Amino acid sequence: MSKFKFFFCLILLLIVLQLSISSCTTVYQFERSLNKPSPPIKEDFNFPERKELGEFADLIDANIRINLLVGFGTSFIIKSDTTIYKDNKPIEISNESQQNTYEITYKDIGSTFISFSFISLNEKPVSKVLKVEKKDDTNFFLVANIPLIYYLAAVLSAEMGKSFPEEALKAQAVASRTYLYASGFSNNQNNIKKPYDVESTVNFQVFNFNNTDYFIPIVAQTDNLVLKCNGQIFPAYFHSHSGGILTTPQLVWGKNLLNVPDVYKVKEDMYSKDSYKWQAQIGRFFLKTLFQRAGFDVDGYCSNIEILGIGEDKRISKIRLTFSNSKTVELSSDAFRKVVGTTVIKSTNFNFNYDSANQNYIFAGVGYGHGIGLSQFGAKAMAESGFTYDKILSFYYNNTIISQK
Numbered sequence: 038m039s040k041f042k043f044f045f046c047l048i049l050l051l052i053v054l055q056l057s058i059s060s061c062t063t064v065y066q067f068e069r070s071l072n073k074p075s076p077p078i079k080e081d082f083n084f085p086e087r088k089e090l091g092e093f094a095d096l097i098d099a100n101i102r103i104n105l106l107v108g109f110g111t112s113f114i115i116k117s118d119t120t121i122y123k124d125n126k127p128i129e130i131s132n133e134s135q136q137n138t139y140e141i142t143y144k145d146i147g148s149t150f151i152s153f154s155f156i157s158l159n160e161k162p163v164s165k166v167l168k169v170e171k172k173d174d175t176n177f178f179l180v181a182n183i184p185l186i187y188y189l190a191a192v193l194s195a196e197m198g199k200s201f202p203e204e205a206l207k208a209q210a211v212a213s214r215t216y217l218y219a220s221g222f223s224n225n226q227n228n229i230k231k232p233y234d235v236e237s238t239v240n241f242q243v244f245n246f247n248n249t250d251y252f253i254p255i256v257a258q259t260d261n262l263v264l265k266c267n268g269q270i271f272p273a274y275f276h277s278h279s280g281g282i283l284t285t286p287q288l289v290w291g292k293n294l295l296n297v298p299d300v301y302k303v304k305e306d307m308y309s310k311d312s313y314k315w316q317a318q319i320g321r322f323f324l325k326t327l328f329q330r331a332g333f334d335v336d337g338y339c340s341n342i343e344i345l346g347i348g349e350d351k352r353i354s355k356i357r358l359t360f361s362n363s364k365t366v367e368l369s370s371d372a373f374r375k376v377v378g379t380t381v382i383k384s385t386n387f388n389f390n391y392d393s394a395n396q397n398y399i400f401a402g403v404g405y406g407h408g409i410g411l412s413q414f415g416a417k418a419m420a421e422s423g424f425t426y427d428k429i430l431s432f433y434y435n436n437t438i439i440s441q442k
Contacts, residue, residue, distance in 0.1 A: 082125050085153050085165040086184055093253060097261040097442075098186035103217075105188065105244070106236040107163050107179040109172050113141045117152035124148050145169045146177050155246070162246045170232035180233045186260075188235075189213055190252035191244035196275075197413060199251060202420035205413070206255045208429040211439060212411050213242055215263040215273035218442060264430060264437045266297040273434060275411035278313040279306040280386045280404020283433070284350035289371050289385070289407050299436045301409055303350045308415035308422075308432075312403040315383045321396050324377070325360060331376045337361030342389065342398060350408065352385040371407065384408065410434060 081087055087094045115121065117137045121128050128139050141150070146169050155162035164181035172178050192213045193206050201209075217235070235241050264273050271294060274286070285301040286292040294300065319327075324339035338361050345355040345367065353370040360366075368376075370385035387402025411433040419429045427439055 080122075080125075080153070082122070082151055084184075085151055086187065088153075090184070090186070090253070093186060093257045096186060096257055098189065098214075098256060099184045101185040102182055103185050103188050103235065104168070104233040105164075105181045105183065106231075106233040107158060107167070107181050109176050109178045111143065111176055113158060113179050115139055115141060115150065115167065116157045118154040119152055121156065122151045125151070141167075141169055141179065143175070143177060146171045149182075168232070178232055185214075185217075186253055186256050187246075187249060188217075188244065189256045190249040191246050192242050193252040193255065194247050194249060195243040195245045197417075199248060201413075201417050203255055204420040204424065204426045204429065205416040206252065207259050207426035208411065208416050208420075208433075209275070209413065210256050210259045211262050211264060211426065211430060212273040212275050212434075214259070214261075214442075215270055216242065216275075218263055219270050219272045259426070261442045262439050263442050264434055265440050266300050266434075266437045269296045270442075271297040271300060273411070274301075274407070274409040275413060275433075276406025276408060277412070278384075278405040278414045279309040279408050279412040280312050280384055280402070281306055281310045282351055282386075282408070283410075283412070284348070284352060284408040286409055288348045288350050288352070288354065289369075289409060291369075300434050302435055303348075306412055306415050308418040309404070309412045311418075313383075313405050313414065314403050315401070315405070317381045317383075317400045318392070318395075318397045319377065319381070319400070321398065324358065324398065327377055328358070328360075328366060333364075333366055333376075335360040335362065335364045335366065338396075339398070342391075352408065353387065354385075 084094070084100075086099075090099055093099055115138070119137060121137055121139055123139070123145070130136055130138065137152070139150070148169050150156065150167040150169075152165055154165070156164055156167055158179070164183050166182040168180040168182055170178040170180055189210050193209055196213070197206055197209050220235075220241070263270055265271075283302065283304050283306050285303060286294060288303070321338040321340070325335055325337060328335045328339075339358050340361050341359040343357045343359075344353055345357055346353070348354045355367065356370055356373050357365055357367045374382045374385065382400060382402070384402050384404035384406060386404050386408070387400050389398055389400045391398055411430070415433070416429045419432070420426075424432075430439065431437065
């Protein structure tokens with residue numbers, strides 16, 4: 038009986054000892070893991086936006102990068118909330134008041150600047166990646182390199198804004214992506230290669246980086262989607278307000294899109310019928326000045342304006358101006374808009390009269406823009422009426438399908 042008790046106590050003691058050793062080992066290992074220094078975070082210089090994009094980082098639009106012209110000159114001062122890296126090496130600034138601030142000059146041509154928060158130029162965020170490319174012997178280009186999803190979000194911010202319904206914004210995203218791909222990611226002329234893909238002008242697509250976090254999830258819903266006609270991507274033109282009737286590239290620019298002849302048609306746009314109305318007064322002497330600035334050999338003042346043609350789209354197609362030095366200028370109404378200013382003569386759907394008392398021509402019209410393709414305010418009205426983005430696109434771009442790029 039005593040032997041049994043002895044062995045029982047011995048076994049019990051061994052079990053307790055084993056448990057104690059195991060417990061001590063566990064505690065020791067836990068403490069050691071707590072005290073172990075964390076491994077350094079590897080900076081992803083190829084994709085500094087990855088963390089910010091989060092769930093959208095694996096999208097196709099997030100992994101295609103585009104070069105945007107920010108500006109050109111001899112010097113730019115950039116700022117960031119975090120460290121700025123030049124060619125993947127941190128820039129060290131001795132003056133604390135200038136931390137994360139750097140002046141880019143001609144010596145930086147060929148360099149790339151990266152920050153893991155947005156880099157600002159003139160107090161406006163432009164990108165997390167900036168490239169410096171040579172323009173000529175004294176100037177250089179400053180080029181922002183960003184994921185396509187950021188660019189499209191910035192286009193939505195500038196072209197429509199937060200007041201537009203989500204379905205209208207999605208329609209704009211698809212149209213903008215299509216237009217970008219149709220351009221070949223290039224706004225170059227005369228086959229001269231430029232070190233950027235696009236610039237922010239009304240001749241392409243305007244953009245700004247305000248509220249991009251609001252628009253990125255909307256762009257994400259249309260990831261990699263474009264419009265195609267006959268299997269081809271085409272220039273998906275868009276404008277602000279059609280004034281109630283849509284037109285074609287042939288009527289506006291004399292341009293016939295041979296591969297996609299049926300995309301654009303002259304037809305009523307009932308969703309833009311609440312027409313955008315505008316008026317402009319231009320003095321006859323100032324018209325002379327505007328045409329001189331555009332390179333026309335005119336002088337004195339504009340003594341007469343004649344309408345030479347109106348198209349089936351109800352827009353003026355051709356116009357003639359006579360000046361007091363007996364010079365006449367005949368040009369398309371679209372060219373006339375560009376000479377006078379597209380924010381002054383807002384569409385080619387206008388009429389005019391002459392105010393002899395004030396020596397002004399008074400122009401009055403409807404609509405805003407060229408009237409081809411998507412009417413942004415028409416898309417807004419359609420979305421507010423319950424149309425989805427695909428239905429909006431099918432109305433403004435005939436005989437097209439939505440497809441993966």
